[in-house]
Amino acid sequence: MSVKKHLKHVKGKKKGGITLYALSTCGWCKKTKGLLNDLQADYHYVDVDLLADDEQAEAVAEITKWNPECSFPTLVIDNSRCIVGFKEQEIRGLLKDAE
Amino acid sequence: MPNREISEAQVDAEYQRLKAEAESGGYHLNPDVAFTKDLIRGLLANEARYGHGACPCRLASGIKDDDLDIICPCDYRDPDLSEYGSCYCALYVSGAILRGEKAAQAIPERRPPESERRGMKAGRSPRHFTTRETSLAYPVWRCKVCGYLCAREEPPEQCPICKAKKERFERFM
The missing domain is CATH 3.90.460.10 (Ferredoxin thioredoxin reductase catalytic beta subunit)
Structure with missing residues (x-):
């Protein structure tokens, strides 16, 4: 999948298998990135608004699988579930036991 | 960036x-x-x-x-x-x-x-109103952003309340 090559890796101590789909212009997405950084999470992210049309369509199709509204931020965890929106407590909970 | x-x-x-x-x-x-x-x-x-x-x-x-x-x-x-x-x-x-x-x-x-x-877009065609009988002297336009209503031939260039542009108005009555 060509969106994969646009995923940026943020290295951190705590691996939660997190992929963050974000918008470069969005305040809640920025807060989500900030929280993940504060929690020293290891994650990948992509700013979907900055992708070229075909890659953006591909990303939207992928996000829609997890979050039919395709809203941002969408966090996909371990390719098995997702958190939609800046849900601080849920995100903190996700990384509490991660190593 | x-x-x-x-x-x-x-x-x-x-x-x-x-x-x-x-x-x-x-x-x-x-x-x-x-x-x-x-x-x-x-x-x-x-x-x-x-x-x-x-x-x-x-x-x-x-x-x-x-x-x-x-x-x-x-x-x-x-x-x-x-x-x-x-x-x-x-x-x-x-x-x-x-x-x-x-x-x-x-x-x-x-x-x-x-x-x-x-x-929703298909169901809200402005043509819906062009053939409609109405006893009103003027059509009524509604700002979709803030709900401001005005009775005049056309919506204003800008909503006087929320400053949304003319294209954000819909025919209300």
């Missing part, structure tokens, strides 16, 4: 302009100035990118007609202010949040999914 071309001076000027405009209509910008300026930077980036200031927290299509409902202030701002105290991106907030009695937080998306929007 993608938004480097938007200068601090531009963001500050737009912040002052939007704040004055909001307050004059009884609306409030988010008192978290750093957060608010980030959103305004995003709005300006979208304006530069698409030619219209689509909501910074939603993925715009870039096609103005399809993005009309999410051009800031969006069609969903006022119901979201009533229900949650802030709009979706939290650029606009209620008096309670402005005064610090309540904090702004992420809220659910009110905009219907694309499949539903397409159906």
